[in-house]
C-alpha cells in the first residue's frame with residue numbers, strides 16, 4: 001500500500017506513535033522513528049530504527065532530514081495532558097506549537113512532500129450541541145487544545161507556501177492496545193480514564209476518582225468518544241496513502257460518533273476485569289468539556305476508513321490484556337520509571 005515510501009514518525013516510541021509506526025511498516029513504508037523518550041519507550045519501537053533526539057533540536061533535525069530523504073512526515077510527538085497544560089501553559093506552547101513550527105518548516109525545506117499531523121478534539125473547545133464536524137469553530141478551552149490549534153494553522157500555511165500535501169487528524173479519546181498486546185499505553189503518571197481505571201483494577205492505585213458528577217449529561221458525568229488505537233493507526237496509513245496518491249488537504253475527525261459517560265466506562269471496566277473498582281466521586285477537573293463526540297462521516301467518505309474495533313468492550317479488553325502484561329513485565333517499577 002505504501003511500498004518504499006520513506007516516512008519519518010516523530011513520537012513513534014509513544015503510545016499512539018508506536019501503533020502508527022507498526023502499521024506503516026506493515027503497509028510497506030520505510031519508517032524511521034524520532035523520539036526524545038521523554039514519555040516513550042525504546043521497546044515500543046518494533047522493527048524501525050529509532051533516533052533519540054528532540055524535535056526542537058534544529059541541528060540534529062536538519063541532519064536527519066537531509067540524510068533521510070523522507071517522502072513523508074507523520075508528526076505525533078507532543079505533550080497531551082489537559083490538566084497539566086492548564087498548570088504549565090508555556091511548556092505546552094513550546095512543545096506543541098513552537099516545536100511543530102520548527103519541524104514543519106525544516107521538513108518543507110528538506111523537500112518532504114506529505115505531512116500527517118496528529119491533532120485533537122480539544123481544538124474544538126466546548127461544543128454547542130450534537131456531534132462535532134470538522135467545520136465547527138475552533139475555540140479551545142485549554143492550553144493543550146490551543147497549542148494544537150496553532151500547530152494546525154502553521155502546517156496549513158507552511159504547506160501552502162511549499163506546495164506540500166497534508167492531513168490533520170483530530171483524535172477523540174484514544175484507548176485500547178495492540179490486539180497481540182505487544183505494545184500499548186505505558187506513559188508514567190497517566191491520567192486517562194481507561195488507563196487509570198485498569199491500574200486501579202490491578203491495585204496500582206488506591207482509588208479511581210470520577211472528576212465531576214454535576215455535568216449536564218444524563219448521569220452527570222462527562223461523555224467522550226473512545227476510539228481504538230488500532231483504528232486510529234489505520235487512519236494514518238490511509239491518510240498517507242491518499243496524500244501519496246495526490247490528495248492535497250485533509251482535515252478529519254477520528255472517532256466513532258458515539259459517546260460513553262465516565263460511569264459507563266467504569267461499569268465496562270468492572271465487567272471486563274471482573275473486579276470492583278475503588279470509585280470515589282470528586283470535583284470537576286479544570287479544562288474538561290461536558291460532551292465531546294465526533295461527527296465522523298468525512299473520514300469514511302474521504303479515506304474509505306472502516307473501523308474494526310468499534311466496541312467499548314473490545315477497547316477495554318485489549319487495554320486490560322496489555323495492562324496485565326505490562327504489570328507482569330515491569331511490576332511496580334513502571335509507576336516511577
Ligand code: UD1
Nearest residue numbers: 080082120121122172191192193196209210211222262288
Ligand atoms: C483529552 C483531550 C483529547 C485528547 C486527550 C489526549 C479534551 C477535552 N480532550 O482527553 O482531545 O486526545 O486528552 O490526552 O481536551 N476522568 C475521570 N477520572 C480520571 C480520569 C478521567 O473522571 O481519573 C474523566 C475526565 O474528567 C473526562 C473523561 O474521564 O471527563 C476522559 O478523560 P481523559 O481520559 O483524561 O481524556 P480527555 O481529557 O477527555
